[in-house]
Amino acid sequence: MRWRGQFHAASDGLEARLATNRPITAYVGFDPSAPWLHIGHLVPIFGLIRLQRHGGRPIALVGGGTGMIGDPSGRSAERNLQSPEQIEANVASIRPQLERFLDFSGPRGAIMGNNAEWLESVRLLDFLRDVGKHFTIPYMLAKDSVQVRLEAGLSFTEFSYMLIQALDFQHLHQALECELQMGGADQWGNITAGLELIRRSSSPRADGGPHAFAMAYPLLLAPSGAKFGKSESGESVWIHPDGTSPYAFYQHWLNTDDRDVPTYLRWFTTFEPDRILELEATVTAAPERREAQRTLARDITARVHGEAAATEARAASEAAFAGAPIADPAVLATLHRAGDGFAFTPADVEAGPAAFLVSTGTFASKGEARRAIAGGGVTINDRRLTDADTALPPPIANEWYVVRVGKRRVRVGRRAG
Incomplete structure (x- = not known):
């Protein structure tokens, strides 16, 4: 992990525990705030993949319960709460996305969990007695996820999030002998709260060592300095084909x-x-x-x-x-589905290049289209346009148009109907 640059911090005793070469069970939590995971989630996913490749047992925990509250870590303002129905739908969508990455077969196979299964049955008074009594207000206020929000405002709902995540770790530690929680550096405060709860609610070990451990990955930033996970246009890059082709x-x-x-x-x-x-x-x-x-x-x-x-x-x-003609229908169909495809009608074709480029959404106005054509920057079906009033070339296979604008923009149109 250090050679790969994926190590940010670890709690005391983790390296000694790993040096024993005994298999370790570890978990990562995934927030169901959207129906799809994005490429930023690949950081902890690959952490679970590497754990399993080296003999550990990974737990992928979807936050059907914690998602009802919302994690304040890394956020400058409180998020809008989603309905229980939306969170449940997001959980159902995320589970198969995670299942593609891990091996769930065999006695040491990966485990998929949903913390709603135990959090929904926790009574408030029991939570305050069994969890809340182990944490002081100064301890909670010292966490970075709380500090950065104190001036902007932090609701009690979000303030209590770290305790609920701590309860997750305690539950998995007791039920599945999970010893390690992994997550991004911005999760360190929540993760170590889990260590604190396990330590305070467990009998001391005979060797005096810790019962559980924590490890954090560095936060990965884009070249612009923004948090990793978005495209050049600022949109999230999803790992589900309905979100990103x-x-x-x-x-x-x-x-x-x-x-x-x-x-x-x-x-x-x-x-x-x-x-x-x-x-x-x-x-x-x-x-x-x-x-x-x-x-x-x-x-x-x-x-x-x-x-x-x-x-x-x-x-x-x-x-x-490549700049070469595209005639393969499968390739044309892929490019058409990629997100910038368009549909055209015979009337669009008959209207001429400038009108065609506007009606199909390539340019906002005929004037803009004419200027691009005059500058030699538009190619349709591998014919470079020089006259905005000339006839368009026929569609490929009577069905497709390939529009190139400059060197980087390629759009594929398909005959409507």
């Missing part, structure tokens, strides 16, 4: 800044160190080939969306940006 997902990784390649290869692949160093060397030796980015994009897309989707996305990407 496999093609757009592939393109996101393909467009990785050269400076981020070493980090992403270490964090988001299971490649051996020698292979990673080999790929890193290509960034310096032949950056124009983007071999490391293509390998990264292919591997992570296959892991998230499957081999077939990754192969299709790569073929579509290479066709779109």
Whole structure:
């Protein structure tokens, strides 16, 4: 983990516990605030993957209970509470997304959990007596997730979140012998609250050592300094095809800044160190080939969306940006579904290039379209337009139009109906 740069902090005794080579059970919590996970969640997901590859037992815990409150960590303002029905639907959607990454077979297989299963039955008075009595107000106020919100305002609901997450850890420790909780650096306060609850509610160990442990990953930032997980346009990059198409997902990784390649290869692949160093060397030796980015994009897309989707996305990407004519219907269909596709009618075609480009959403006005055409920046079905009043070329296979604007924008249109 240190070589991969994924280690931020650990509680006392964790390294000694891991050095015993006895299998350890660990969990990561996932907040069901949306129906899909985004690529920022791949950081803890790969933590669970690596744990299992080294003989540990991973628990993926979806917060059907804690999601009713909302975690204040890393937030500058209180989030809007979602309805129980929406949270339940999000949990149902997230579970199969997590199941793709882990092996649930065998006696040491991964475990999928939902903390609503035990939190919904906790009575308030029992919670205050059994959990609240172990925490002082100064202890809770000292947590970073609380400190950053004191001036802006922090409700009692969010203030109590760390205690509920602590109860999760205690429950998993008692029910499943879970010894380790992992999460992002912004979760450190909540995670260590769980250690405190387990310590205070357990009998001392014979060897005097801790009962449970914590480990945090560094927060990964984009080149702009923003929190990792969004595209260049500021939209979340989801790991579900309904949120981000496999093609757009592939393109996101393909467009990785050269400076981020070493980090992403270490964090988001299971490649051996020698292979990673080999790929890193290509960034310096032949950056124009983007071999490391293509390998990264292919591997992570296959892991998230499957081999077939990754192969299709790569073929579509290479066709779109090679500059050569695109005639393969499967590639055209992939590009059309990628998010910037459009539909056209015979009337759109007959109206001429400028009107066609406006009616299909490529440009906002005919004037803008005419200027782009006059500048030689528009190609339709591999014919560079020079006259906004000329006839459009016929659609490919009587069904498709490929519109290129400049070097980076490619749109595919399909005949309506």
